[in-house]
Amino acid sequence: MWQVKDYESEIETEAARLAELAGDVSVPVPTCPGWTLAELITHVGQTHRWAVHVLRNQVQERIWSRQVPSGLAEGQSGDAAWLLSGAGELLRTLRETDPQLPVWTWGPDRRASWWPPRMLFELVIHRADAELALGLDPVIPAALAADGIEELLHNLPSATWVTRPLAELGVEGATIHLHANDADGEWTITQGPAGAVEWARGHAKGDAAVQGPVSDLLLMLYGRRSPDALTVYGDRALLQRWLAAAAF
Structure with a gap:
């Protein structure tokens, strides 16, 4: 994987x-x-x-x-x-x-x-x-950051402290697409029932899409980088609400 x-x-x-x-x-x-x-x-x-x-x-x-x-x-x-x-x-x-x-x-x-x-x-x-x-800009090698995205998405459905607030969003079926512009990496996250999360590799159209360096995508998923620092398409409000609920 x-x-x-x-x-x-x-x-x-x-x-x-x-x-x-x-x-x-x-x-x-x-x-x-x-x-x-x-x-x-x-x-x-x-x-x-x-x-x-x-x-x-x-x-x-x-x-x-x-x-x-x-x-x-x-x-x-x-x-x-x-x-x-x-x-x-x-x-x-x-x-x-x-x-x-x-x-x-x-x-x-x-x-x-x-x-x-x-x-x-x-x-x-x-x-x-x-x-x-300390005022430093984190550097995470692209391959390592891509692995970090998949490791998080793999474990996210088991993180009950995340799935509970996600369930309260009421956005079942919503999709968020991540597109790395400096590495071979694209992922689509689909919000399932009861806070469950599904994901798949590859290009797809999402309700919200985020493009940027893969290290910034990883940091965004962990709540360490604002999506405002990346390129966002589609439903920005959905993205921000989802990220806030999925804070790890």
Whole structure:
């Protein structure tokens, strides 16, 4: 489905990039309202430790990331060293785990192979959050961004915190078309019943269509880039309402 062949190497790269940004961790992160860089770093590192716990213990039932020990004292935030330590444990665990191992996930695939792409794009988006907080323009390679779009769309129907607000929009049957102008990538999202989301690759006409660099399309889907920064055709109001409801 996706173009990334070595998730572990990409995770290692992204974790190092995020750690490099963790200088003044008191900086607010506008794309994660209420967070500073300290809270963003802590969230990402805790997510890594959660994945390690699920995989090493072959967890079969839902467990929240906050239920997994972080190694931090009460009220303490993570720093760059703590982040890299957790990322190292995650990488070792992913490399040692059979991808076919049945484990719990919140997505549609209940195997260990679900975790590497999810952990990668969790890092990519939060690295972008840190860069935006510091006034930097995130750079996401086109192939990686295209994979990120498909990874999100693949998991979106299982994200109940997204499908519930989507169901309340009352736009069943509406379509949104995404067209990358710097890579081979086009996708059409169709809003289904009860908040369900379907998607397909390829050219199609949507009720709303967005064209732009594939990295900006990815950031838009995650609520990190306004559609105003891209070229929008058709029903702009539908697009904005859908993006607000699908905020991840």
